[in-house]
Every structure is written in C-alpha cells, then in structure tokens.
Amino acid sequence: MKTTFPLIKNLTAAALTVGALLAAAPAMAQEARIAAVNSERILRDSVPAKQAQVKLEQEFSKRDRELQDMAQKIKGMADKLDKDTAVLADADRQRRQREVADLDREFQRKQREFREDLNQRRNEELAQVLERANRVIRQLAEQRKYDLIVQEAVYVNPRIDITDDVMKALNAGSK
Structure with a gap:
C-alpha cells in the first residue's frame, strides 16, 4: 500500500495543475495587442x-x-609658403611656418568646439522630437488599447507597424 499512496498524491497534483491550466485558458486565449514603431x-x-x-x-x-x-x-598661406620657400631667408621661412602652424592649431580647436556644440544641440533637438513622438505613441496605445508597443526590433511585420500613424499625428501637431 505504501507504493500506491505517493502515486495517488502525484496524480492528484497533476489533476489540479491541469484543472488550473484549463481554468486559466480563457484568460490566456485573449490575444495581446502589439504594435511596432520605427523611431529611426x-x-x-x-x-x-x-x-x-x-x-x-x-x-x-x-x-x-x-x-x-x-x-x-x-x-x-601653406601654398604660398611652399612656393616661396626657396627664396625666403631662414628666419622668414620659420616665422611663416610658425604662423601657419599656429593658425592651424586654432582652426583645429575651433573645429572641435564646433562639432561638440553641434552634437550637443542635435542631441537636445532629437530628444525633444523623441519626447513628442513618445507622447503620441502613448496616446495611440491608449486609444487603440495596445498592450505593448516596441520601438526597436530586428523584424516588424508591416501589419503591426504604426510608424505612419505616429508620423501623421506628429506632423499634424507641428503645423
């Protein structure tokens, strides 16, 4: 009798598990509403x-x-220096080389500052656009009762892509 008792216990547990799964099946059968947006x-x-x-x-x-x-x-200045190198005195050639080098260093510094400033401002502007897009996406999700909206995906079936809808709403709000 000792050998069948654990078997009955296991069968009872299995029956309860199956019952719970069957009871939960209608809830799991409700399909999740999913959409995707191409933020790029x-x-x-x-x-x-x-x-x-x-x-x-x-x-x-x-x-x-x-x-x-x-x-x-x-x-x-560099082209003129190259052309005049043969006729310039050593002191004049060195002075002009130094002028070209100093101006080039200043140019490199200004160019680096320009790129940094431009990148910072571009990031700020794009962050504002993304913030507005995310608000529109949340509104669409609430209106259409989506459970999940994905912004970055390897593959998106065109059937669930709502990028055009988001862009229409964004564009309408920008005019």
Missing part, C-alpha cells in the same frame, strides 16, 4: 525632425562658413 524613420522623416534640422542649420551656418573661410586661408 521618425527621427529622419517626420516634420518635427526636419524642422529641428533646419533650426540647427540656421544656428550653425555662420560658424561653419567661418571655419571654411579659415581653412581656405590656411591652405592659401
């Missing part, structure tokens, strides 16, 4: 992203032109 496309093609790009170009165009002018000046 939003940051590239949406009206707010394009407005941010125009704003950055306007903000940094003057400094960019100044850097281009400075680069041309350095190139002109």
